[in-house]
Amino acid sequence: MANKKITTKTIRAMKGGEKISMLTAYDYSMAKLVDRAGIDMILVGDSLGNVMLGFDNTTHVTMSDMIHHTKAVSRGAERAMVVADMPFLSCRLGVYEAVRNAGALIAEGNAAAVKIEGGEEISDVIRAITDAGIPVVGHLGLTPQSVNQLGGFGIQAKTDAAAEKLLRDAKAVEEAGAFAVVLECIPRALAKKVTESLAVPTIGIGAGPDCDGQVLVLHDMLGMFDDYVPSFVKRFAEVGKTITAGVTDYIKEVKEGSFPAK
Numbered sequence: 669m670a671n672k673k674i675t676t677k678t679i680r681a682m683k684g685g686e687k688i689s690m691l692t693a694y695d696y697s698m699a700k701l702v703d704r705a706g707i708d709m710i711l712v713g714d715s716l717g718n719v720m721l722g723f724d725n726t727t728h729v730t731m732s733d734m735i736h737h738t739k740a741v742s743r744g745a746e747r748a749m750v751v752a753d754m755p756f757l758s759c760r761l762g763v764y765e766a767v768r769n770a771g772a773l774i775a776e777g778n779a780a781a782v783k784i785e786g787g788e789e790i791s792d793v794i795r796a797i798t799d800a801g802i803p804v805v806g807h808l809g810l811t812p813q814s815v816n817q818l819g820g821f822g823i824q825a826k827t828d829a830a831a832e833k834l835l836r837d838a839k840a841v842e843e844a845g846a847f848a849v850v851l852e853c854i855p856r857a858l859a860k861k862v863t864e865s866l867a868v869p870t871i872g873i874g875a876g877p878d879c880d881g882q883v884l885v886l887h888d889m890l891g892m893f894d895d896y897v898p899s900f901v902k903r904f905a906e907v908g909k910t911i912t913a914g915v916t917d918y919i920k921e922v923k924e925g926s927f928p929a930k
């Protein structure tokens with residue numbers, strides 16, 4: 669992709685063509701590094717609850733957490749499109765409240781789009797938010813905000829009935845106006861079917877190689893977080909080990925008096 673700011677138009681045009689690259693980031697300096705590397709989309713995921721705030725799931729993340737981190741990421745992203753997660757319940761308490769919350773992520777956070785977990789049941793909200801001029805990315809399959817209802821973080825839509833429901837949800841989300849859909853932890857064959865059935869791009873995470881793009885949590889793929897690492901994650905670097913080694917050397921040199929030099 670050329671060095672031009674990525675927009676919904678760019679992402680839609682990538683359907684079935686060049687794969688979309690997406691990673692999470694939660695702060696200014698990481699956003700700058702990821703942007704500089706040429707990523708297409710930066711997700712300010714509510715996974716920040718796990719990797720930045722130390723919670724055991726994303727239900728504890730608030731609108732003010734999301735606005736705070738989205739502001740920082742937006743300042744660091746020149747080219748990438750910044751998408752901010754709508755946190756737990758922020759779009760489940762009525763359409764008015766949902767549009768107001770999405771608007772805050774755009775107006776205060778300076779995001780270019782929001783991501784919403786859920787299918788058919790939330791399509792009226794997706795419609796209202798897109799009608800308000802705010803681009804929406806859908807999120808189906810494993811929807812971590814529903815972890816208490818799902819009973820864990822395993823693979824979703826394994827039965828024929830569940831797969832059919834997911835396909836219906838994907839169509840409903842697309843019809844409601846979403847310009848892309850994240851598919852998390854679903855069988856490869858189903859992700860392929862959804863991808864072939866939608867006119868908008870799919871972005872997979874633990875959903876196999878046939879989606880129109882891929883997303884990972886930055887801290888997982890760079891080896892900076894090991895409280896819990898899903899099996900589908902590939903480690904592209906061992907940044908955590910590099911940080912620990914650098915800090916260990918610093919401590920040693922301070923203790924023995926070799927830093928700072930005379």
Ligand code: KIV
Pocket residue numbers: 692711712713714715716753850852873883884885
């Ligand atoms: O919050 C997040 O990081 C996400 C991705 C896992 C898709 O929603």
